[in-house]
Amino acid sequence: MNADSLDGRLLFAIPKKGRLHEKCLELLAGADIQFRRHARLDVCLVKNHNIALVFLPASDIPSFVGKGNVDLGITGQDVILESEMQEHVTETLKLGFGKCALQVQVPEAGDIKTVEDLAGKRVVTSFEVLAGQYFKSLDDRLQLPEDKRTKIEYVGGSVEAACSLGLADGIVDLVESGDTMRAAGLHAIATVLQTEAVLIKSSTPKHPALEPLIQLVTSRIAGVVAAGRYVVCEYNIRRTKLHDAAAITPGRRAPTISPLEDEEWVAVSVMVEKSKIANAMDELAKIGAEDIMIFNLDNCRV
Template identity: 50%
Template sequence: MSAANSSPEGNCKFAIPKKGRLFQKVDDLLKGAGIEYTRAPRLDVAVCKDLPITLVFLPASDIAKYVGEGNVDIGITGLDVVEESAVKVDRVMDLGFGACKLCVQAPVADKITDVSTLAGGRIVTSFPVLSKQFFAKFDKEKGVTTKITEVSGSVEAACGLGLADAVVDLVETGTTMRAAGLEVVGEVLATESILISNPNCGHPDIVKMLTRRIEGYMVAKKYVMISYNISNDLLEAALKITPGKKSPNITALAETDYKAVTCLVLKKEMNKKMDELHDIGATDILTFALSNTRM
């Protein structure tokens, strides 16, 4: 690297996807966790503000290899990339986005109901390692060898062009798959974005700090704080509606017949909980958005 495109000595090198939807998700995650940086045009590194961390922008498909080989200390990529790369890394935490499935897909017209019938056939994929592992058991049972052909893109077109009997590719919504006249006939792997580290990472304190920050931000995205007043005789019923993530905070009011309750509720259940509390007699029901947490 040139001096402008290098990491200060002693910094923890953190690989993240350099572009696309996954980059945007990771960028939002880092901002929410207070990881601030400025990336200069056409440079592949950025030094974080007030933290000894250097972000390294790489293709998502290369990140597991760089982490596993120790070229960078930590990274964010998909579990599918980690498994395909066949490198040893520590799975620090699951990040809750980028969820999809790596699936065997065959033409709908072929009406395949047993994925093992494809053993010995032609498979086109961007995941040759995982595909070979998946079909190995069927090959052994049937005494055949499935031909796995690696391509870098346009996997779905292979069957229509007569190049494959089936493909192995990621399925998120299934729109692209259905448009190509394919259907899922077998699942290879369920995947999502994960934070990984090199087993010999020299920055354990930074990994722990990042984990705390990311966990705090993920909780903040998932929950809201709800606050309400409730009479003592209705408190038990109210707590059944809002048991909290761990437990509610209950405070005595100047009016001794009432208590104030605050706790976390799932954001997706917020309005339902407010309606239920109102219906049993709670008053002054308020919700508050969270920017970050430490649980």
């Protein structure tokens, strides 16, 4: 592949490995973005759209997007903030995966119980910017003198081992389930931020002609995300109970109401979040709804 084959194509950056990579591939498949990536090649052409996928380290994607080297990208909100590119990229869509927390963790058996106890001591992290900002604010609030302020040290990996090795009094790291931290004898005393994967584009795009394709890709991905988050709930309900039913299942905008042959009854079709559907069905049954059915979505447009 040469540079000429990329001319005029939308460049879409995807994490090349790590916690977001496989989820991104599922997202692309759901959006019908077809490609074949040859071994060891980090750029490949999409077969059915004027797009080229660029596989990059997630930590590099905000800079590539923010500087206009690529047009779209998927990465974590924490990565954007750590790279200090939030002024240069626009978050167009939260993707609902890669959710985790950047937390302050300390040894469970130690004397440090709060972040105030940790202030002024040694903190090891691979998030120097975010940890530095957090503890600067804390040190300022506690009015610590310059020679007593929290010391932030960078470690690229295995941050959770820093305390047991005597390198730190506490760490700042991403936590998903918390199992790794508990195994290392650590527990959280504060959360710096909650983060998830997001779709981003440049705040100052260099290729305005690609905007319709950017909107198409965004719309398709939004449909895949919504299909994973929602189900369709259909049921019959007496007209006199319709107001109560709508309060239980308000839908994204409003329920679809259809008349039945029995004029006292109507059929309702509505999108409901998967996480809320079991309770919604229970509440609908309590007010007399009948024939309550749930349908999974393969895809949608929202």
